[in-house]
Amino acid sequence: MRYKVEPDLKQDLKKFGIHDEWKDCFHCGNCTAICPLTENNFLFPRKAIRNVQMGLKDKITSNLDPWLCYYCGECSETCPRDANPGELMMTLRRYLTSKYDWTGLSRKFYTSHFWEFGAIIFIAAIVVALFAIFLPPAADLMLNPKNFINEQGGVMINNLSATFGGDNFVSIIEWGDWTMAIIVATLLITNILRMFYKSIIKDYTIKVPFGSYFSEAWQLVWNFALQPKFSKCDKKSYWIGHLLLMSSYSIMFAIIVVLLPKFQIEEIKPWYNWQRILGYYATFGLLFFLIYVSIKRFQAKEVSTKYSHITDWLFIIMLGLTTITGILVHFFRIGGLPGATYYMYVIHLAILVPMILIEVPFSKWSHLAYRPFAVYFSQLKKAAYKKQSSVKIAVAA
Amino acid sequence: MNDIRIGVYVCWCGTNIAKMVDVEKIAEELSALPHVVLSRNYKYMCSDPGQDMIIKDIHEHKLNRVVVAACSPRIHELTFRKALQNAGLNPYMFEMANIREQVSWVHTDRDSATKKAKSLVSAAINKVSFHEPLEKRTVEINPATLIIGGGVSGISAALEIADSGRHVFLLEKSDSLGGLAAKIDLNFPYLNSATNLLNPLIKRVNDHEHIELFTNVSVNEIFGYIGNFKTKITLKNGQEKELEFGNIIVATGLKTFNPSAIKEYGYGKYSNVITSLEFESMLKEGKILTKEGKVPRNIAIIHCVGSRNSNYHNYCSRVCCMTALKYANQIRSTLPEAHIYQLYADMRAFGKGCEEFYAETSRKDIVFMMFDQRQDLPSVSALKDKNHSELQICFHELLSGEDVEVHADIVILMVGMEAHEDAKEIAHAVGISLCGNEFYLEKHPKLDPVATTTDGVFIVGTCQSPKDIPDSISQAKAAAARILATILKKTVEVEVTTAVVNEEVCCGCQTCVNVCPYSAISYIEDRKVSFVNEILCKGCGTCGSACPSGAIKSRHFTDQQIMSQIAGLMQMVLKEEV
Numbered sequence: 001m002r003y004k005v006e007p008d009l010k011q012d013l014k015k016f017g018i019h020d021e022w023k024d025c026f027h028c029g030n031c032t033a034i035c036p037l038t039e040n041n042f043l044f045p046r047k048a049i050r051n052v053q054m055g056l057k058d059k060i061t062s063n064l065d066p067w068l069c070y071y072c073g074e075c076s077e078t079c080p081r082d083a084n085p086g087e088l089m090m091t092l093r094r095y096l097t098s099k100y101d102w103t104g105l106s107r108k109f110y111t112s113h114f115w116e117f118g119a120i121i122f123i124a125a126i127v128v129a130l131f132a133i134f135l136p137p138a139a140d141l142m143l144n145p146k147n148f149i150n151e152q153g154g155v156m157i158n159n160l161s162a163t164f165g166g167d168n169f170v171s172i173i174e175w176g177d178w179t180m181a182i183i184v185a186t187l188l189i190t191n192i193l194r195m196f197y198k199s200i201i202k203d204y205t206i207k208v209p210f211g212s213y214f215s216e217a218w219q220l221v222w223n224f225a226l227q228p229k230f231s232k233c234d235k236k237s238y239w240i241g242h243l244l245l246m247s248s249y250s251i252m253f254a255i256i257v258v259l260l261p262k263f264q265i266e267e268i269k270p271w272y273n274w275q276r277i278l279g280y281y282a283t284f285g286l287l288f289f290l291i292y293v294s295i296k297r298f299q300a301k302e303v304s305t306k307y308s309h310i311t312d313w314l315f316i317i318m319l320g321l322t323t324i325t326g327i328l329v330h331f332f333r334i335g336g337l338p339g340a341t342y343y344m345y346v347i348h349l350a351i352l353v354p355m356i357l358i359e360v361p362f363s364k365w366s367h368l369a370y371r372p373f374a375v376y377f378s379q380l381k382k383a384a385y386k387k388q389s390s391v392k393i394a395v396a397a
Numbered sequence: 398m399n400d401i402r403i404g405v406y407v408c409w410c411g412t413n414i415a416k417m418v419d420v421e422k423i424a425e426e427l428s429a430l431p432h433v434v435l436s437r438n439y440k441y442m443c444s445d446p447g448q449d450m451i452i453k454d455i456h457e458h459k460l461n462r463v464v465v466a467a468c469s470p471r472i473h474e475l476t477f478r479k480a481l482q483n484a485g486l487n488p489y490m491f492e493m494a495n496i497r498e499q500v501s502w503v504h505t506d507r508d509s510a511t512k513k514a515k516s517l518v519s520a521a522i523n524k525v526s527f528h529e530p531l532e533k534r535t536v537e538i539n540p541a542t543l544i545i546g547g548g549v550s551g552i553s554a555a556l557e558i559a560d561s562g563r564h565v566f567l568l569e570k571s572d573s574l575g576g577l578a579a580k581i582d583l584n585f586p587y588l589n590s591a592t593n594l595l596n597p598l599i600k601r602v603n604d605h606e607h608i609e610l611f612t613n614v615s616v617n618e619i620f621g622y623i624g625n626f627k628t629k630i631t632l633k634n635g636q637e638k639e640l641e642f643g644n645i646i647v648a649t650g651l652k653t654f655n656p657s658a659i660k661e662y663g664y665g666k667y668s669n670v671i672t673s674l675e676f677e678s679m680l681k682e683g684k685i686l687t688k689e690g691k692v693p694r695n696i697a698i699i700h701c702v703g704s705r706n707s708n709y710h711n712y713c714s715r716v717c718c719m720t721a722l723k724y725a726n727q728i729r730s731t732l733p734e735a736h737i738y739q740l741y742a743d744m745r746a747f748g749k750g751c752e753e754f755y756a757e758t759s760r761k762d763i764v765f766m767m768f769d770q771r772q773d774l775p776s777v778s779a780l781k782d783k784n785h786s787e788l789q790i791c792f793h794e795l796l797s798g799e800d801v802e803v804h805a806d807i808v809i810l811m812v813g814m815e816a817h818e819d820a821k822e823i824a825h826a827v828g829i830s831l832c833g834n835e836f837y838l839e840k841h842p843k844l845d846p847v848a849t850t851t852d853g854v855f856i857v858g859t860c861q862s863p864k865d866i867p868d869s870i871s872q873a874k875a876a877a878a879r880i881l882a883t884i885l886k887k888t889v890e891v892e893v894t895t896a897v898v899n900e901e902v903c904c905g906c907q908t909c910v911n912v913c914p915y916s917a918i919s920y921i922e923d924r925k926v927s928f929v930n931e932i933l934c935k936g937c938g939t940c941g942s943a944c945p946s947g948a949i950k951s952r953h954f955t956d957q958q959i960m961s962q963i964a965g966l967m968q969m970v971l972k973e974e975v
Contacts, residue, residue, distance in 0.1 A: 002791060002800045007736045007764050023760065027796050050797040054764060059799060 067374030073303030248285030539643035548576020550858025586754030623853030654703030742770030
């Protein structure tokens with residue numbers, strides 16, 4: 001397999017956040033030596049830098065290495081030329097996300113502010129419009145707020161609309177949730193198939209043994225749930241922090257999608273109720289993470305937060321706004337303010353929905369799928385290398 | 398030989414010799430040999446007290462021959478000859494045994510090293526017994542100098558000598574001065590114009606009252622020896638002119654490698670594959686265009702063409718790496734959007750300012766790619782999809798470990814440097830030797846890089862090996878200084894341990910004439926014998942060993958002396974065995 005040298009690739013990569021530092025790399029290999037993830041045939045990040053320097057586009061597209069890297073930043077700290085290999089891997093993750101995406105939207109969102117902000121506003125507008133058409137506020141919401149307060153003094157959140165109320169209201173929201181989930185899942189799954197095609201099928205140097213597709217499948221679950229590769233990085237606090245954040249996400253996902261009818265109910269449970277405790281845990285987890293990461297990105301002291309792409313900030317801002325509006329909905333509801341609760345609920349969804357629809361299939365959040373699959377695929381490659389080398393040895397013997 | 402009285406001195410050379418050789422034991426044991434009057438050991442024989450010891454012993458013990466066992470005679474033979482002379486003895490009644498470079502520095506077993514040292518000293522004692530007094534000879538120097546080659550080296554040497562008021566004959570094969578330097582546009586690493594450097598020098602040469610310039614001439618055989626050379630040159634109008642001079646500087650330069658020999662590169666097959674020299678003329682004209690007249694978008698530069706590969710030349714041509722970087726700079730400033738590819742084997746940036754030049758150039762968006770110069774040369778072929786470029790280069794890139802293809806509109810071959818086809822002829826005419834690559838061989842690669850084994854003949858610039866302009870000029874000026882020093886002395890000492898023909902025994906077979914590497918032997922027709930010109934003779938002994946009738950005696954290397962040396966060596970060995 002011969003790769004074409006295309007130097008213009010670096011101009012393209014610049015739009016995905018690359019800086020000029022990588023040009024200083026002279027291939028000493030210190031980054032490869034320090035990286036806790038280095039193994040035979042997986043000599044990153046040096047090889048990825050070389051591929052970028054030469055503009056081997058096809059090679060980069062078939063490369064899974066960026067997904068195996070968790071950006072602990074030790075490579076960049078060790079680099080004698082300050083070539084910042086860690087940031088290059090970060091850029092390549094963005095680039096690969098756009099390469100896997102068949103709609104072409106990911107590239108647009110990453111490389112154009114107009115598209116990125118336009119899409120957010122567009123989806124938010126659709127959410128608002130859907131509410132205005134199908135779930136408009138009740139006529140007397142502002143005039144007679146008392147009509148919407150239950151005996152506990154809290155807002156009856158499922159009965160604020162003029163059209164549907166009670167279980168019907170929850171069903172409509174749940175239906176919307178699942179529609180969104182299906183759209184996101186369809187996009188992700190098709191993109192993962194493209195990732196498989198580009199990294200396994202188009203890598204002519206390997207032939208994956210059929211059995212390993214099954215024997216390595218457990219890697220998917222294991223790596224999705226606990227990121228054992230992340231735990232290999234010397235900075236264990238990053239891994240633990242990420243696990244806490246993930247648990248918050250998972251709980252939130254359960255609360256607002258899977259178990260919505262059980263959670264979005266009129267009765268206000270006491271604060272020590274397990275449902276409320278879970279909700280508080282998840283909210284606290286998100287808030288803590290957001291504040292922590294924002295401080296790090298503002299300081300820009302550590303390697304991994306030295307550079308922030310516009311999409312990095314947008315992700316933090318969108319998640320932050322989602323969390324804050326969610327908290328406000330909660331307090332307005334307990335505080336017995338039905339009007340504020342209804343409008344805040346609409347705003348909350350008008351931020352949450354574009355965030356999910358843009359971040360998960362097309363942007364930063366897609367790593368939740370690409371990372372475990374990259375581990376799985378790289379295990380397949382490894383199985384292929386192992387088989388091929390044992391064949392070679394047998395011939396030589 | 399009753400009156401032979403030898404003094405033997407074994408040097409410690411500090412710990413250099415003493416740590417590996419038992420010097421005291423050797424000195425003691427050798428005192429028992431016949432004719433050895435005394436045998437001493439001392440810490441530094443070359444020091445003033447060491448030399449004084451020899452002088453004192455010569456007076457007190459009536460010594461008439463001296464053996465010093467110490468370092469290489471190259472280093473201190475002259476020192477000790479002078480000591481003998483100061484003591485009133487003929488300085489050639491001396492022999493040196495090298496027990497440092499040949500013994501203590503190269504061995505690790507003290508007992509064996511001591512035995513070897515003893516054998517060598519004993520051989521020297523045997524040999525010195527047969528030494529005869531020789532007389533120093535000097536010849537007068539003709540103050541004119543012949544310089545062959547009007548490139549930057551020849552010009553620099555000519556101006557240096559002529560500026561001191563000495564006459565220079567400057568011969569140039571072509572019709573204009575400047576050589577290879579006149580064909581290049583800018584110089585690395587400071588990117589200044591070669592023409593601007595060269596033109597004032599050429600003008601000075603043309604106007605100089607002490608430089609006689611001959612263009613379009615070739616060199617015929619040069620006769621004579623240091624101080625008194627002469628030759629005939631053929632001028633452009635066919636006239637012959639005889640020149641007489643005391644010293645010669647050979648500055649004939651080199652030529653570029655013809656890349657059609659390398660099939661992979663397709664030079665001659667594809668019109669847009671060009672040599673570095675062809676690209677220079679493109680730069681001089683100020684237009685970088687393909688043969689079709691298009692502005693190129695992709696330019697690939699292949700390094701080490703004909704260099705560092707056993708199929709072509711094994712050596713490094715030294716200037717191509719930096720020249721290739723110079724091209725990258727010039728292309729980048731002319732065509733800011735162009736893709737520039739450097740296909741290199743190793744980047745060599747050793748000159749002053751060169752590493753900095755490399756670092757600076759590497760920041761100009763140039764793709765550096767490494768290939769295997771020894772086994773896997775890139776191959777240039779026509780590109781089927783001609784949307785962008787005409788040519789493609791396929792190779793295995795070493796830093797990435799990938800097989801890659803590079804598309805190019807122009808491929809520049811950094812052709813290596815090689816000796817001129819007529820290098821051999823000139824070497825023969827002047828009487829100098831070639832090293833394996835047909836470049837001229839210097840007298841000593843480190844200690845005497847501009848002189849040759851023929852006294853009065855110097856080699857400067859790229860005829861000695863590929864080098865850049867500053868190195869060439871340094872050599873030219875060094876040779877000029879050497880020549881001016883000999884001119885200033887008015888006379889020069891010549892070797893006295895020469896060969897001599899016994900005309901009674903000589904059968905006139907002329908074997909010696911053919912084997913002499915210094916053209917020192919001629920055949921005298923009327924007497925039908927060979928004759929050694931003692932000023933040209935270096936005493937190498939080749940003729941002596943080749944002479945079938947034993948008519949040639951090499952002074953201080955007679956058959957008798959060599960046999961006695963062998964006997965001396967064996968005597969010690971046999972003694973040990975018994």
